[in-house]
Amino acid sequence: MSLDHPVIVTDLGAATHGDNLVRGLSVRDDLFGRETRWSLLSRFVQGPDLDRDDAALLDDVLVAIVAPDPRIWPLKVGWIIGAYGDWWAAGAAVQAMLAECRMGPWACAAAYETATALAALRGDDATDFEKRAVAWIRDQWDVGTVVWGFGVAGGAGRARDERMDLIDAAARRHGRDQHRHYRASLDAAAAIQAATGRAPNMALAVASLALDLGLTRAQFEALMYQVVEPQVLGNAYESARLRSPALRELPLGYVRYVGASHRRSPAALRSDGGAGG
Amino acid sequence: MEVPEHLTARVVAPGEAPLVHGYDVQADLSAHYGFSDLVFLSLTGELPEGHAGRAFEVLLMFAAPVSVAEAPSHAAALARLCSAKPSSVAAVAAIGLAEQARHRVEELAPLIEWLRADREGPPALAGGDSPTARLQAMLRACGAPVDERDAQLPLAAAIVAGLWDLGLREAWQLEAAFVVARWPLAQAEAMSNTPGALGTYPIRLPSFDLRGTPREP
Numbered sequence: 333m334s335l336d337h338p339v340i341v342t343d344l345g346a347a348t349h350g351d352n353l354v355r356g357l358s359v360r361d362d363l364f365g366r367e368t369r370w371s372l373l374s375r376f377v378q379g380p381d382l383d384r385d386d387a388a389l390l391d392d393v394l395v396a397i398v399a400p401d402p403r404i405w406p407l408k409v410g411w412i413i414g415a416y417g418d419w420w421a422a423g424a425a426v427q428a429m430l431a432e433c434r435m436g437p438w439a440c441a442a443a444y445e446t447a448t449a450l451a452a453l454r455g456d457d458a459t460d461f462e463k464r465a466v467a468w469i470r471d472q473w474d475v476g477t478v479v480w481g482f483g484v485a486g487g488a489g490r491a492r493d494e495r496m497d498l499i500d501a502a503a504r505r506h507g508r509d510q511h512r513h514y515r516a517s518l519d520a521a522a523a524i525q526a527a528t529g530r531a532p533n534m535a536l537a538v539a540s541l542a543l544d545l546g547l548t549r550a551q552f553e554a555l556m557y558q559v560v561e562p563q564v565l566g567n568a569y570e571s572a573r574l575r576s577p578a579l580r581e582l583p584l585g586y587v588r589y590v591g592a593s594h595r596r597s598p599a600a601l602r603s604d605g606g607a608g609g
Numbered sequence: 610m611e612v613p614e615h616l617t618a619r620v621v622a623p624g625e626a627p628l629v630h631g632y633d634v635q636a637d638l639s640a641h642y643g644f645s646d647l648v649f650l651s652l653t654g655e656l657p658e659g660h661a662g663r664a665f666e667v668l669l670m671f672a673a674p675v676s677v678a679e680a681p682s683h684a685a686a687l688a689r690l691c692s693a694k695p696s697s698v699a700a701v702a703a704i705g706l707a708e709q710a711r712h713r714v715e716e717l718a719p720l721i722e723w724l725r726a727d728r729e730g731p732p733a734l735a736g737g738d739s740p741t742a743r744l745q746a747m748l749r750a751c752g753a754p755v756d757e758r759d760a761q762l763p764l765a766a767a768i769v770a771g772l773w774d775l776g777l778r779e780a781w782q783l784e785a786a787f788v789v790a791r792w793p794l795a796q797a798e799a800m801s802n803t804p805g806a807l808g809t810y811p812i813r814l815p816s817f818d819l820r821g822t823p824r825e826p
Binding site: 403405408413416417421430431579581582584587591 | 676678679688690692705804
């Protein structure tokens with residue numbers, strides 16, 4: 333019986349004699365000395381060509397939003413698994429949990445929709461834009477829609493996302509602060525915060541920069557994983573280095589059991605002749 | 610240069626009537642054996658004989674309970690609280706259990722050396738207690754020979770000794786037995802949490818001493 337030989341078509345990469353190709357481009361002749369990490373990543377996800385200033389912007393964004401506190405929940409997952417000494421496994425666990433997780437790269441990608449909507453709302457006519465933005469978001473909240481890119485975690489001690497200032501500095505340094513999506517998002521966010529008290533978070537700012545770079549939502553989410561990956565790796569590596577016994581197993585005194593009470597199985601009761609209790 | 614045209618399968622013969630190590634799962638194994646027998650067959654290549662099937666099942670049951678205090682369950686529960694999707698929670702649990710099993714078997718290297726030497730000399734570990742005594746009672750009840758010297762072992766070591774006696778001698782076999790036993794419970798424990806209910810998570814457990822950070826009052 334002859335089999336159909338499955339063929340997968342992709343130009344992502346190819347090894348040739350003495351060279352490698354990325355989307356048909358030669359590493360040796362086309363990319364080396366010109367490509368940056370970010371332009372290479374964008375090429376891998378079929379994103380736009382990113383020049384060195386785009387790359388520098390993304391480097392600034394990466395540093396601006398770095399938040400490597402081990403208590404951040406996804407990073408804590410890495411600490412727990414890393415306690416056995418293998419940072420690869422710990423990193424894999426964090427990467428696995430971030431898929432469609434309502435925090436991290438997925439949440440940033442969700443803010444992409446908000447930034448898109450705000451830019452569309454402004455359109456070519458900024459007349460009363462701030463007022464319209466406030467009305468728009470109130471309409472969303474009235475029907476229970478989550479508007480990603482707003483809301484700051486951390487309780488009363490963190491009224492605003494401190495990373496917004498650094499992202500804005502990066503946007504201005506690289507001449508992106510007047511670009512369409514970024515400007516619309518930031519202007520709308522200021523008005524929304526003044527009217528409702530709900531502060532924007534860094535996801536809105538970064539998503540709007542991504543839109544201005546020409547990234548799709550899916551491409552942006554993939555690149556956002558690369559933005560957060562250093563702190564994932566750092567925490568996984570540190571946990572694997574420290575190998576905390578407490579993270580491998582906490583004392584049972586810290587467990588509060590709220591499940592079913594002790595009961596005997598039907599088989600156990602039958603073997604007792606029903607006399608057990 | 611000739612390159613293979615096939616993936617090589619040695620354990621599962623695929624198809625509408627799959628075989629595992631030659632045995633028909635649907636018509637034969639499901640009629641005459643239990644799931645733990647299938648696990649034993651998978652890991653060793655042969656079906657358990659005599660007392661071995663029931664003994665293996667007892668050992669898996671004793672190995673199964675994984676507390677939320679243990680890393681695999683703890684991490685998976687936290688992933689669930691972070692609203693990770695169920696398959697991601699499962700992946701976190703599986704990675705955690707594989708790491709826990711690897712770490713456990715590595716730590717029990719002195720035990721395995723002792724078993725390899727037919728238990729010659731004093732046991733490599735001490736700490737036998739009620740759970741080990743209960744395990745030994747259950748193994749005796751199913752007709753499995755029980756080595757009295759294992760009574761001095763802590764439970765995890767006694768389980769490994771029991772698996773060793775049944776023929777699971779490679780690290781990967783021992784690790785796989787622990788993962789298979791524990792994974793459903795780790796996943797169930799994790800999934801019992803409400804997505805997004807991070808207010809229920811004890812963020813200071815354990816505490817981190819973040820050098821350079823002003824201490825919270």
